[in-house]
Amino acid sequence: MSTKRKSTDxxxxxxxEVAQKIIYEEGFYKLTVRNIAEKMDxxxxxxxxxxxxxxxxxxxxxxxxxxxxxxxxxxDYDDSLDILNNFIDKQIDLFESKPYxxxxxxxxxxxxxxxxxxxxxxxxxxxxxxxxxxxMKSGIQNNVIDENVNPDAFASIFMGSIxxxxxxxxxxxFSYSLKDSLNEIKSELFQYIEGDQ
Numbered sequence: 001m002s003t004k005r006k007s008t009d010x011x012x013x014x015x016x017e018v019a020q021k022i023i024y025e026e027g028f029y030k031l032t033v034r035n036i037a038e039k040m041d042x043x044x045x046x047x048x049x050x051x052x053x054x055x056x057x058x059x060x061x062x063x064x065x066x067x068x069x070x071x072x073x074x075x076d077y078d079d080s081l082d083i084l085n086n087f088i089d090k091q092i093d094l095f096e097s098k099p100y101x102x103x104x105x106x107x108x109x110x111x112x113x114x115x116x117x118x119x120x121x122x123x124x125x126x127x128x129x130x131x132x133x134x135x136m137k138s139g140i141q142n143n144v145i146d147e148n149v150n151p152d153a154f155a156s157i158f159m160g161s162i163x164x165x166x167x168x169x170x171x172x173x174f175s176y177s178l179k180d181s182l183n184e185i186k187s188e189l190f191q192y193i194e195g196d197q
Contacts, residue, residue, distance in 0.1 A: 012050050014040060016064065019057050020100035028109045033057075058117055061104050066124045074131070080139030081190060084132075088162065088186050092179045095166060099174040102166050129155045139193075149193045161185045 006014070018039045022031045033054055037047045051057050074083055095102045104110075111118035132155035139145030165185055169178045 008050060011040075011042075011046075012060070015047060015050060015057065016060055017098075017100070019061060020098070020103065023107065024100045024103050028107050031057075055114055055117070058110060058114060059120070061101070062117055062120050062124075064098075064101055065104050074135065079142060079144045080135045081144055081194070083135050084158070084190075085186065088182055091162060091166075092182050095169075096178050099170075102170050105163065106167060106170070125159070129159065132158060136193075145193050154193060158189060161189065 015036055018036050019031055022035055022039070026035075031054065033044055033047055033051070036057070037044045040047070051060070105121075111121070133151045136145055136149065136151035136154055140147050140149065140151070162182065162185070165181050166178065169176070169181065
C-alpha cells in the first residue's frame with residue numbers, strides 16, 4: 001500500500017518540528033542535517049531540497065518564534081491593556097501548542113556559532129521593545145495606564161517576566177501549565193500599570 005507523498009510545506013514543517021525536538025532532547029550540537037533526515041526517515045539530499053543548510057533551518061526556527069502568534073497586534077483592540085493581554089495570550093497559545101519552540105530563545109551556543117541569527121533575534125527584540133514602549137505611552141495618554149509608569153522600564157520588566165517564566169517552564173520539562181503561570185504574571189503586571197479608569 002503506497003503512502004501519500006508529503007508536500008513541500010509539510011516536509012518543511014516536519015523538519016522544523018524534528019529540529020526543535022533534537023535541540024531539546026539532545027542539545028544544539030546534535031542538530032545536524034543528517035540527524036534531522038535520519039529521524040524523518042528521508043535522505044539528506046531530500047532535506048537539502050527544502051533547506052540550504054543547518055543555518056537555514058535555524059533561521060526558519062527563529063522566524064517561528066517571532067512570527068507565529070508572538071507579534072503585537074495593535075489594530076484589533078481598543079486600548080493598550082487589551083493589546084498587552086492579547087500578546088501574552090498568543091505567547092501562551094504558541095508555546096503550549098509547540099513547547100519545544102520555547103528552547104530556541106535560550107540557545108547561547110547557537111548565537112555564538114551563527115552571529116547572523118543572533119543579530120536577527122536582537123533586531124526582533126529591539127522592535128518588540130519599541131512597540132511596547134509606544135503602546136505604554138499611548139495608554140498613558142489615553143488614561144488607561146498610570147501616568148507614573150515608566151514605559152521603558154515597564155517594557156524591560158514585561159519582556160523579562162515572560163522570558164523567565166517560559167525558561168522556568170522549559171527547565172521543568174513543560175510539566176505544568178504555562179497558561180496559569182503567565183496569567184499570574186499578567187495579573188501582577190496589570191495591577192502595577194492600570195491607571196484611573
